[in-house]
Amino acid sequence: MGRKFVVGGNWKMNGDKNQINEIVNNLKKGPLDPNVDVVIGVPAIYLSYVKSIVPENIGVAAQNCWKVTKGAFTGEISPAMIKDVGADWVILGHSERRTIFGEKDELVAAKVAHALEQGLKVIACIGETLEEREAGKTEEVVFRQTKALVPAIGSNWDKVVLAYEPVWAIGTGKTATPQQAQDVHAALRNWLSVNVSGDVANAVRIQYGGSVTGATAKELAARPDIDGFLVGGASLKPEFVDIVNATQ
Numbered sequence: 001m002g003r004k005f006v007v008g009g010n011w012k013m014n015g016d017k018n019q020i021n022e023i024v025n026n027l028k029k030g031p032l033d034p035n036v037d038v039v040i041g042v043p044a045i046y047l048s049y050v051k052s053i054v055p056e057n058i059g060v061a062a063q064n065c066w067k068v069t070k071g072a073f074t075g076e077i078s079p080a081m082i083k084d085v086g087a088d089w090v091i092l093g094h095s096e097r098r099t100i101f102g103e104k105d106e107l108v109a110a111k112v113a114h115a116l117e118q119g120l121k122v123i124a125c126i127g128e129t130l131e132e133r134e135a136g137k138t139e140e141v142v143f144r145q146t147k148a149l150v151p152a153i154g155s156n157w158d159k160v161v162l163a164y165e166p167v168w169a170i171g172t173g174k175t176a177t178p179q180q181a182q183d184v185h186a187a188l189r190n191w192l193s194v195n196v197s198g199d200v201a202n203a204v205r206i207q208y209g210g211s212v213t214g215a216t217a218k219e220l221a222a223r224p225d226i227d228g229f230l231v232g233g234a235s236l237k238p239e240f241v242d243i244v245n246a247t248q
């Protein structure tokens, strides 16, 4: 069976109630391809609000969480809380968390393990910087980041979507070419077949993220190992519908 296409919208720290109403109304109008899983990653403070207005067929994700259930961690939210307000997903290891907030592979892995244990589904992000790409280290970096996740994911690969987001393509308008993205996705799948299992390698969905737009989505989506997108800027705009529908 083929992998179901999965498109995430990562709103990052954007949106207020007015804009959220507009975005959700646009998603309701769609029409969205029913053969695609759609997940929107919203600021934590709006998780409940979004859950209250969004149709059931659209998944809702937090953009981060902490690695334990509760306690003295001022400013943090737990997977238990995310579930409690009705959201089912969390985005973890985003490059902005890694670079701006200093999250290392080990912390990302601990968060992934706890989120899965608590019953959330996880979009786990990996990707190299421009410096790393230019030094020929793309595969080394994404394999290292993925390796750290393997013990954290254990037997829960069916609850995980990998998002390959080259840092140089995020928010820069510089989308990876379909071939650049396909090459990394295929290399990741091969790494998974050797280091996890053939079944996991075949089944896991790998999203591409980094300046995806309505104009670039179709060509990327046509590549065999690109199973969806994680979209930043364009997920706030009407063209997000075109990105969801890129395989039509």
Ligand SMILES: O=C(CO)COP(=O)(O)O
Residues within 6 Å of the ligand: 010, 094, 165, 169, 170, 171, 172, 173, 209, 210, 211, 212, 230, 231, 232, 233, 234
């Ligand atoms: O970081 C991203 C999604 O998580 C990509 O952001 P942009 O689509 O704005 O480049």
